[in-house]
Amino acid sequence: MPESRCLQGIWSSPWIFIFAASGSAVGLGNIWKFPYVLGQNGGGAFLLVYCLCLLLVGLPVLIAEVALGRTVRSNPIDTVNDLSERRIVHSAWVVVPWIAGITGFLILSFYSVIAGWSFAYLERAISGDFMGITSSSATDMFSELLAEPSEMLLWHSVFVVLVVMTVGQSVTRGLSAVVRFLLPALVITLGALAVYSVSIGDMDSTLRFMFQWSWQDVTFDVVLAAVSLALFSLSVGMGAMFAYGAYINKRMSIARACTIVVGVDLLVALLSGLVIFPLVFAFQIDVEAGPSLTFVSLPIIFGNLIGGQFFASIFFLLLVIAALTSAISMLELFVAWLHEKFYIARLKAAFLMGVLVWFVGVAVLLSFNHWDSDIVLGLNFFEVLDSVTSLILLPIGAILLSILVAWFIPHAMLQNEMITQRLSHFQWWYNVLKYISIPAMVMITVAGWIGV
Numbered sequence: 096m097p098e099s100r101c102l103q104g105i106w107s108s109p110w111i112f113i114f115a116a117s118g119s120a121v122g123l124g125n126i127w128k129f130p131y132v133l134g135q136n137g138g139g140a141f142l143l144v145y146c147l148c149l150l151l152v153g154l155p156v157l158i159a160e161v162a163l164g165r166t167v168r169s170n171p172i173d174t175v176n177d178l179s180e181r182r183i184v185h186s187a188w189v190v191v192p193w194i195a196g197i198t199g200f201l202i203l204s205f206y207s208v209i210a211g212w213s214f215a216y217l218e219r220a221i222s223g224d225f226m227g228i229t230s231s232s233a234t235d236m237f238s239e240l241l242a243e244p245s246e247m248l249l250w251h252s253v254f255v256v257l258v259v260m261t262v263g264q265s266v267t268r269g270l271s272a273v274v275r276f277l278l279p280a281l282v283i284t285l286g287a288l289a290v291y292s293v294s295i296g297d298m299d300s301t302l303r304f305m306f307q308w309s310w311q312d313v314t315f316d317v318v319l320a321a322v323s324l325a326l327f328s329l330s331v332g333m334g335a336m337f338a339y340g341a342y343i344n345k346r347m348s349i350a351r352a353c354t355i356v357v358g359v360d361l362l363v364a365l366l367s368g369l370v371i372f373p374l375v376f377a378f379q380i381d382v383e384a385g386p387s388l389t390f391v392s393l394p395i396i397f398g399n400l401i402g403g404q405f406f407a408s409i410f411f412l413l414l415v416i417a418a419l420t421s422a423i424s425m426l427e428l429f430v431a432w433l434h435e436k437f438y439i440a441r442l443k444a445a446f447l448m449g450v451l452v453w454f455v456g457v458a459v460l461l462s463f464n465h466w467d468s469d470i471v472l473g474l475n476f477f478e479v480l481d482s483v484t485s486l487i488l489l490p491i492g493a494i495l496l497s498i499l500v501a502w503f504i505p506h507a508m509l510q511n512e513m514i515t516q517r518l519s520h521f522q523w524w525y526n527v528l529k530y531i532s533i534p535a536m537v538m539i540t541v542a543g544w545i546g547v
């Protein structure tokens with residue numbers, strides 16, 4: 096057996112995997128990205144397509160990724176090498192985990208800047224800066240944060256250090272304990288804020304915006320945005336879930352666990368939408384504002400809420416923790432690989448990766464102020480990284496990974512892996528992946544690129 100099989104640890108119960116995977120899935124993608132992408136893509140039609148994408152693309156690909164991770168129980172790069180040594184697949188497939196690892200690395204370098212914004216807002220929340228805020232002062236507060244790189248640099252650095260320290264430990268240790276507390280706390284807090292936001296905000300417009308749709312709103316751009324957000328939000332297509340799958344206990348049903356993860360992820364995203372949009376409409380914030388949307392509307396809620404300082408502090412603290420539990424899954428692939436292949440201590444491997452992430456992150460945060468120039472197609476560096484990862488690398492990673500699982504890994508090997516679920520369920524998943532998810536991803540991605 097290759098040395099790469101030696102593991103850091105195995106999740107001690109199925110729930111621990113569910114918590115850890117949900118911890119990776121639930122993050123800034125749900126609270127920061129989902130609302131603004133929904134806003135930019137017209138609401139209802141996007142939400143409908145997004146739910147379909149979660150079900151028909153996200154879930155089958157998530158199951159594929161986790162199952163493959165459990166089959167070989169190693170990091171993704173060694174897994175593919177191992178499969179090719181055993182002549183099961185061609186060695187060229189090793190590009191898949193490499194694309195995955197690079198995508199994770201690139202996502203982390205801007206993710207940590209956005210997590211830095213959450214830190215900066217946590218500090219403002221604790222100091223009571225949201226009290227009596229108006230919509231224009233909330234907009235100014237955010238613009239001031241972006242205009243001044245030194246504060247962003249501080250929080251970006253703090254975040255990278257935290258990620259490095261956490262990933263440097265074994266992932267199975269401690270993580271599930273944190274997420275077990277985080278998820279319920281996040282759902283309860285978001286639920287309470289949604290009730291409050293709905294009561295002071297514009298509920299009618301929100302319901303109309305989020306849940307009404309017409310066919311002509313379903314364009315290729317909307318569908319591509321929905322697929323890519325579904326992949327981003329579930330953390331699939333870049334080997335993070337693969338790595339967590341490697342730590343799963345043999346007895347558990349992968350399909351059931353993954354369905355729960357998708358449910359939790361959608362719930363948190365919907366709750367964030369219900370927190371943010373009633374205020375966006377009531378205070379006439381631009382729905383298409385983009386990345387600033389969450390950071391401009393949330394302070395308004397807290398500023399008007401009795402005990403707002405307290406709730407704001409709790410909320411941003413939870414957001415920072417949620418970002419951290421997602422971020423660690425982005426580094427896990429390379430860290431596990433460096434550790435298992437080259438025997439580099441995990442902390443050292445995490446540190447090496449952290450330094451690289453930090454440098455790219457600095458370029459990202461400068462692109463909001465001093466270096467706010469267009470690189471290509473009128474996009475600045477942050478927008479280029481975001482688009483390249485979300486619209487190109489993630490879909491390609493997910494497509495290749497799914498093709499590998501559906502068409503190249505022997506059917507019997509997968510079935511053996513999925514032994515804990517009913518055969519009919521297995522066939523369902525396999526056929527959906529093969530005949531729906533893969534063709535849909537390929538068509539949507541290519542059509543989105545050529546701008547049909």
Ligand code: TRP
Pocket residue numbers: 119120121122123124125199202326327328329330331332333335421422424425
């Ligand atoms: N899913 C996380 C979120 O919603 C982000 C994330 C974590 C991610 N790991 C990932 C995105 C891997 C893409 C790939 O915030």
